[in-house]
Amino acid sequence: MSDVRVRFAPSPTGELHIGGARTALFNWLYAQKTGGKFILRIDDTDRERSSPDHLEAIYRALTWLGLDWDEGPDQPASYGPYVQSERLSIYTEAAQKLLQEGKAYYCFCSVEELAEQKKIVRESGQAPRYRGTCRNLPPAQQEEKKLTCQGHVIRLLTPEEGETVVEDVIRGWVTFDNANLDDLILIRSDGLPTYNFASVVDDSLMKITHVIRAEEHLSNTPRQQFIARQLGFRLPVYAHVPMILAPDHSKLSKRHGATSVQEYKEMGIVPSALLNYLALLGWSPGEDREILPLEEIVQLFSLERITKNPAIYDQQKLTWMNGHYLRTMELEELLQEALPFFQAAGVISANPTEEERLYLQAVLRIMRDRIKVLGEAVEATDYFFREDYAFDPEGVKKQFQQNKETGKILTRVSRVLQGLEAFEETAVHDALAGVAVELEVSQGKVNVPLRLALTGRTRGPELLDILLVLGKDRSVARIEKTLERFDLG
RNA sequence: GGCCCCUUCGUCUAAUCGGUUAGGACACCAGCCUUUCAAGCUGGCAGCAGGGGUUCGAAUCCCCUAGGGGUCACCA
Numbered sequence: 001m002s003d004v005r006v007r008f009a010p011s012p013t014g015e016l017h018i019g020g021a022r023t024a025l026f027n028w029l030y031a032q033k034t035g036g037k038f039i040l041r042i043d044d045t046d047r048e049r050s051s052p053d054h055l056e057a058i059y060r061a062l063t064w065l066g067l068d069w070d071e072g073p074d075q076p077a078s079y080g081p082y083v084q085s086e087r088l089s090i091y092t093e094a095a096q097k098l099l100q101e102g103k104a105y106y107c108f109c110s111v112e113e114l115a116e117q118k119k120i121v122r123e124s125g126q127a128p129r130y131r132g133t134c135r136n137l138p139p140a141q142q143e144e145k146k147l148t149c150q151g152h153v154i155r156l157l158t159p160e161e162g163e164t165v166v167e168d169v170i171r172g173w174v175t176f177d178n179a180n181l182d183d184l185i186l187i188r189s190d191g192l193p194t195y196n197f198a199s200v201v202d203d204s205l206m207k208i209t210h211v212i213r214a215e216e217h218l219s220n221t222p223r224q225q226f227i228a229r230q231l232g233f234r235l236p237v238y239a240h241v242p243m244i245l246a247p248d249h250s251k252l253s254k255r256h257g258a259t260s261v262q263e264y265k266e267m268g269i270v271p272s273a274l275l276n277y278l279a280l281l282g283w284s285p286g287e288d289r290e291i292l293p294l295e296e297i298v299q300l301f302s303l304e305r306i307t308k309n310p311a312i313y314d315q316q317k318l319t320w321m322n323g324h325y326l327r328t329m330e331l332e333e334l335l336q337e338a339l340p341f342f343q344a345a346g347v348i349s350a351n352p353t354e355e356e357r358l359y360l361q362a363v364l365r366i367m368r369d370r371i372k373v374l375g376e377a378v379e380a381t382d383y384f385f386r387e388d389y390a391f392d393p394e395g396v397k398k399q400f401q402q403n404k405e406t407g408k409i410l411t412r413v414s415r416v417l418q419g420l421e422a423f424e425e426t427a428v429h430d431a432l433a434g435v436a437v438e439l440e441v442s443q444g445k446v447n448v449p450l451r452l453a454l455t456g457r458t459r460g461p462e463l464l465d466i467l468l469v470l471g472k473d474r475s476v477a478r479i480e481k482t483l484e485r486f487d488l489g
Numbered sequence: 490g491g492c493c494c495c496u497u498c499g500u501c502u503a504a505u506c507g508g509u510u511a512g513g514a515c516a517c518c519a520g521c522c523u524u525u526c527a528a529g530c531u532g533g534c535a536g537c538a539g540g541g542g543u544u545c546g547a548a549u550c551c552c553c554u555a556g557g558g559g560u561c562a563c564c565a
Contacts, residue, residue, distance in 0.1 A: 011565050046564055111563070118562095153563055171494070180492050180561075188563040195565045210545095219493055219560035242495075242558090249557060279502095280514090284502055288513040308503080309495050310558060316499065317515040327528070369528040400516035447524045 004036025006210050008062075008069075009199065011043045012054035015260035016061035018215060018313065019244045019252060022278045023328025026241055027212045028067045029279070029301040039206060040072030044200065045192050050085075061261035065271050079206040090197050091193035094201050094231060095154045095186050103230045104153060104156050106142055107134040108149040127402075135183065151189030156197075156227060158183050164222035169210075169239040171301045176222040184223055200224045204233035212239040212303070215310070239303045242282050242310040249312065257315065260277040264318075270337050272329070273322040281311045291324060323372035335361045338374050345378045347385040359384075362469045366461040383455045384469065387478070391456040399449040399458075400486045406449045407488030410437060413450055414479040423472040429464055453482035 008024040016024075031038035040062070044050040062069070073079040081087055082203070098104035103457060135157070137145070146152060158181045166174045185196040193201070203211060214344065228235055233448035246256040258264055264274055276292055283332045284307070285292060285300040292300070294366075326334065335357065342348040348356055360420070363384045371377050400406055416431045417423075436443045447463050454466055467475050483489045 009565090013565075041565065048565075114563090151563090166493095174493065176493070182561085185563055190563075192563085194563070199565085214559095215494070216559055217565090220565095222493095240494085245558075247500080251558085280501065282501090284501070288503070290501090290514050307495095311502090312500060314500050314515065322516055323528090367527095370526065442524080444524045451525065457525090461526085463524070 002034045002036050002205065003207075004031060004034040004210060005039060005206065005208050006031050006036060006212055007039040007041050007203070007206065007208050008067075009041040009043045009202075009213075009468065010058050011049075012051060012058060013046060013049040014054055015262050016058045017252070017260045018264075018278070021065060021261050021274075022244060022281060023212065023214055023241065024062060024067050025065070025275060025278050025326055026239075026283070026303075026306070028069075029298055030210065030212060030303060031070070032298045033301045035483060036209070037070040038067075039079075039208070040069035040075075040082065041202060041206065042073060042085075043195065044083060044085050045195060047085075047190070047192065049096055057262060064265055064273060065261065084193075087198075087202065088192070090205065091198055091201055092191070095193070095197070098156065098186070098230060098424050099154065101230075102157070104154050105135060105137070105183075106146070106152045107155045107183075107185070108137075108145045108152045109133055110150065114467075153185045154187040154470050155183040155185050156223075156230070156335055158223075158226060164225055166218070166221045166225060166238060168218070168221075169220070169237060170308060171240060174218065174221075176219075178222075181223060181226070186227075196220055196223055197227060200227045200233070201231070203236055204228060204231070206314050208236050210237045210239060210303075212241065215240045215243050239306065241306055242308060244281060245310050245312045247312055247314070250321065252313065266375070268376065269318065269322045270325055270329075270374070273325040274318070276325070277318045277321050281313060282307050291321070319372045326371060326374070327368045329359055331365055334368060338377055341374050341378055342385075347378070347382075359469075366465040366469060369459065376470065380460075383450050383457070387481075389456040391452070392458055393453045394457075395458040396486065399452050400488060403445075403449065405439075405441065405445065407483060408443065409435065409446055410449060410453055410479055410483055410488060412439060413446060414476055414483070417467075417472060417479075418476050423468070425464060425468065432463075450479070454477050 006027040008020075008027045010020055028038050030036070042055060042058075044055070059074075061409055069075060071079065071082065073080075075080045076082070095104060099106075134155070159178050162178045162179055163175045164181075166176065168174060184196060185194050187193055202208075220242075221238060225235055244252055246252045248256075252259050258267060261274070272294065275294055276290075278298070279292065279297045279301075280290065280390075283301070283305055286305060287298070329337075338360070339348065339352070342360060343352075348360055352360070363381050367377065367381050371380055410434050413432065416435055417428070420431060422425050432441065432446055436446045439446075448458070451460065451463050451466070452458060454463075455471065460466065470478070
């Protein structure tokens, strides 16, 4: 057990999306690898956008992925509470301390004033920084303003000279000029802390040793370091992981298709595949391998091997990988993963009988090579669950209408199958071969129309497998029904 | 716009201290297998952003340019 403590701190303002999931994964992996603790903290200081529903969604997504946390809102330990909105007094206290030490000050500027100033500064081509109108207000005037002004915020007194160096495991030393920093707001007028402040306070109080987060936070880090220093906190180790971009190089958003973990789940991506794919986005084991079970990723993982450059996510590779997992996982596991899809479609009952489970398992066994996501499975196997399956018009035209021999062949197949005592692989195979020989036609002339009669389709699993899964009675019945329906007798 | 980060096949990436026919994977193409479709196997296509240096030698080190991304909120 090491003293490594990492954290994933989402804000409940939306579904957990792929980028957040990867950040969570990297943190989790690092904790696993080092024997440290993975902490889930909820950064809900944005009152407007945070919602309980989103919080639930985040829990669900992380749980589904199997990224379990050692400490969090529902796993209280000595560093709680783990929800920022329940820690307000802690931030207020920290801010008061800075105020008393002269490291922060009250600012009474209104939002409108600020916007105006910003506009002017921007037009002059400068970086818009807060210029500190309220920086040096004498105490008396402060007290007066407190009474007369609408509201006030607490700002950090930030140095205008010198530079701040951020040490990042992935990027090395990054230097920022303090002149570009402004007096950022610590406590908003509604009394809630801002992200930068709350985050620093909590990371320190929660004894976070490594801050692993998205690169978009790199530019905020000098500010955060300064806050930490003013508060007398030790700095954590930073690791800013590259962003995940959409195929058009822009920031990933809804218009790029599925981006939330929930959506992937619904389309039938399995957790193992998503985790494997995500791990490879911005990290590589250093050897020529792509398929890596989680346990191995944990063993091979290191922050140093995380890439510097942003990655564009590739849906095709994800689905390829998912397909690979689908056809190599244990059949029982595949059944577990697939069950909800079939239940949702109403073809398997909510509490499946052993018979139903075995049947679905048999269907999955012969279909798994042909699907990439579980969402396709129901449609692809529909004829195993209903007798009124649709017939492919092209196939019907070619096999049933244009081919005059089909009726004779299928009739014969039906008779021969009916006559079988043991409806098993070799017997059925030999029976079909026998029909071809007997009628002096190629095996294809027998098999192609037979497949169409049994499934309504021209493509699918091995014919023999279909026959065996369907069983003798249903197979024969389907052939007979087809002969009748298309008037082939 | 200021600041920061990044730049190897279309995409994800590998290449310990500079010396490789620049490797793998997805996608794509072809062949094999096969009564279908897949899967699988084999092979192919395809890359060091551009320009200067340093060096016997540079994808690798330095500089410049270009491009992409991030950030500059009383969002996180």
